[in-house]
Amino acid sequence: xxxxxxxxxxxxxxAMPFIRRLAGKTIVVKYGGNAMTDDVLxxxxxxxxxxxxxxxxxxxxxxxxxxxxxDMLARVGKQGQFVQGMRVTDAETMAIVxxxxxxxxxxxxxxxxNLHGGQAVGLTGKDGHAIRARRLSMQDEQGRPVDIGQVGExxxxxxxxxxxLTRGGYIPVIAxxxxxxxxxxxxxxxxxxxxxxxxxxxxxKLMLLTNTPGxxxxxGELLTALSGSAIQALMAxxxxxxxxxxxxxxxxxxxxxxxxxxxxxDGRVPHALLLELLTDSHxxxxxxx
Numbered sequence: 001x002x003x004x005x006x007x008x009x010x011x012x013x014x015a016m017p018f019i020r021r022l023a024g025k026t027i028v029v030k031y032g033g034n035a036m037t038d039d040v041l042x043x044x045x046x047x048x049x050x051x052x053x054x055x056x057x058x059x060x061x062x063x064x065x066x067x068x069x070x071d072m073l074a075r076v077g078k079q080g081q082f083v084q085g086m087r088v089t090d091a092e093t094m095a096i097v098x099x100x101x102x103x104x105x106x107x108x109x110x111x112x113x114n115l116h117g118g119q120a121v122g123l124t125g126k127d128g129h130a131i132r133a134r135r136l137s138m139q140d141e142q143g144r145p146v147d148i149g150q151v152g153e154x155x156x157x158x159x160x161x162x163x164x165l166t167r168g169g170y171i172p173v174i175a176x177x178x179x180x181x182x183x184x185x186x187x188x189x190x191x192x193x194x195x196x197x198x199x200x201x202x203x204x205k206l207m208l209l210t211n212t213p214g215x216x217x218x219x220g221e222l223l224t225a226l227s228g229s230a231i232q233a234l235m236a237x238x239x240x241x242x243x244x245x246x247x248x249x250x251x252x253x254x255x256x257x258x259x260x261x262x263x264x265x266d267g268r269v270p271h272a273l274l275l276e277l278l279t280d281s282h283x284x285x286x287x288x289x
Contacts, residue, residue: 133178
């Protein structure tokens with residue numbers, strides 16, 4: 001659809017209050033799902049992030065890369081395994097995760113943002129020990145410990161490097177690889193990293209891009225807003241399962257710890273990030289404390 005000059009002017013005018021409200025604020029974006037694999041959506045995302053930076057916002061991108069990791073594992077004859085939405089990561093898998101996330105995926109995102117006029121810098125949690133990690137302890141349904149290898153949880157985030165980049169006008173692009181106390185690498189769920197980072201940076205908003213319209217009920221209808229008690233109920237009755245569990249838990253924890261607003265939005269919608277941030281056309285689920 002081609003907009004008339006008048007409609008273009010109206011869109012810009014309607015965006016101004018949102019731009020003024022968010023200018024100078026930090027926006028943490030977890031980038032994943034189809035938005036990372038569809039070429040048109042990838043270009044749209046890069047342009048949107050550049051625009052946010054040019055409008056005076058401070059976007060910080062944390063990315064996943066599950067499909068790309070699965071592709072590489074398949075090439076070497078390994079089958080990916082998951083426990084409660086977390087990837088089982090032995091030493092060989094960890095080496096592949098580092099190669100794919102810290103190399104291939106991270107640098108592709110950086111290149112796309114720079115191609116569209118931004119100044120992006122890629123890093124992992126190992127750089128400057130920005131993300132300190134510890135081994136994630138998990139249990140099965142009977143309460144017995146389950147070893148899922150080099151899978152970590154965030155122990156601490158050192159924001160100095162990231163804040164230095166944003167002050168300099170750069171867009172940090174972060175792969176969710178943490179470093180342990182002995183220098184070992186840990187694979188951390190990108191949603192959890194994004195949530196912890198949003199809290200540490202006192203972000204105004206945390207945006208989680210996914211492959212669904214948001215959180216859906218058992219009838220497949222969108223839940224536009226969720227509280228902590230509602231989330232617990234959805235987990236108890238099985239509505240939330242798999243990879244959606246860490247995503248929603250991360251969102252709730254961020255909302256309870258000072259992040260202004262947390263949104264789970266559909267990354268398959270072109271320019272979903274701009275629609276959610278700069279218009280009244282909200283798409284997705286908002287998590288509140």
